[in-house]
Amino acid sequence: MKKIILLGYMGCGKSTIANKLSQIIQIPFVDLDRKIEEKANLSINAIFEKHGEIYFRKLEHQVFVDLLSSPEIFIIGLGGGTPCYANNHELLNDEGVFSVYLKASIDTLFNRLSTNKSKRPLIAGKSNVEMKEFIATHLFERSFYYNQAQYKVVVDDKTIDVVANDIVAILT
Numbered sequence: 374m375k376k377i378i379l380l381g382y383m384g385c386g387k388s389t390i391a392n393k394l395s396q397i398i399q400i401p402f403v404d405l406d407r408k409i410e411e412k413a414n415l416s417i418n419a420i421f422e423k424h425g426e427i428y429f430r431k432l433e434h435q436v437f438v439d440l441l442s443s444p445e446i447f448i449i450g451l452g453g454g455t456p457c458y459a460n461n462h463e464l465l466n467d468e469g470v471f472s473v474y475l476k477a478s479i480d481t482l483f484n485r486l487s488t489n490k491s492k493r494p495l496i497a498g499k500s501n502v503e504m505k506e507f508i509a510t511h512l513f514e515r516s517f518y519y520n521q522a523q524y525k526v527v528v529d530d531k532t533i534d535v536v537a538n539d540i541v542a543i544l545t
């Protein structure tokens with residue numbers, strides 16, 4: 374069995390789907406953002422505010438590499454930016470890893486993020502109009518990195534159960 378990595382843009386459902394998948398296949402789930410918060414003893418928002426994004430990206434890389442070097446098997450829900458910094462995308466094809474891109478359209482991301490902005494420092498201060506524009510550009514810039522994943526699951530108009538079971542089908 375390999376470690377399972379879920380990746381994709383903010384709001385695509387990495388944390389939610391990883392949690393559901395963990396219940397189905399009985400493998401523990403680790404959310405990279407929560408591990409970063411534990412290590413820094415600060416919330417994601419506070420890390421960005423106090424130390425800035427570059428510091429966050431260094432910590433994110435360290436925590437990701439540490440998790441991958443662990444002998445244990447788990448499901449890792451990455452942060453939306455994880456594959457896009459510090460050559461982390463190269464780790465998506467490591468031998469002991471099974472990586473899945475949860476692909477969502479701009480509309481799906483916008484709908485999910487417009488009610489979930491406050492804990493995401495990159496979009497927290499934006500109006501809805503600014504956010505739609507931001508998601509469109511940012512998703513385009515990041516797609517190269519997301520497409521390095523071994524597998525892709527489209528999540529638009531699918532329930533949490535359906536997405537989780539799509540991943541189970543790929544795994545088996």
Ligand SMILES: Nc1ncnc2c1ncn2[C@@H]1O[C@H](COP(=O)(O)OP(=O)(O)O)[C@@H](O)[C@H]1O
Nearest residue numbers: 382383384385386387388389390485531532533
């Ligand atoms: N398949 C889905 N259908 C409907 N809502 C979803 C689905 N997946 C995730 N969500 C919702 O979208 C929001 C963002 O999900 P989250 O797991 O935090 O995304 P990520 O970790 O990728 O940023 C949450 O409110 C979550 O409940």
Ligand SMILES: O=C(O)C1=C[C@@H](OP(=O)(O)O)[C@@H](O)[C@H](O)C1
Nearest residue numbers: 382383384406452453454493494
């Ligand atoms: O896309 C990004 O750069 C980020 C996504 C967040 O994770 P989610 O994708 O779980 O929101 C979190 O790591 C941080 O706010 C930065």
Ligand SMILES: [Mg+2]
Nearest residue numbers: 387388406450
């Ligand atoms: Mg998340």
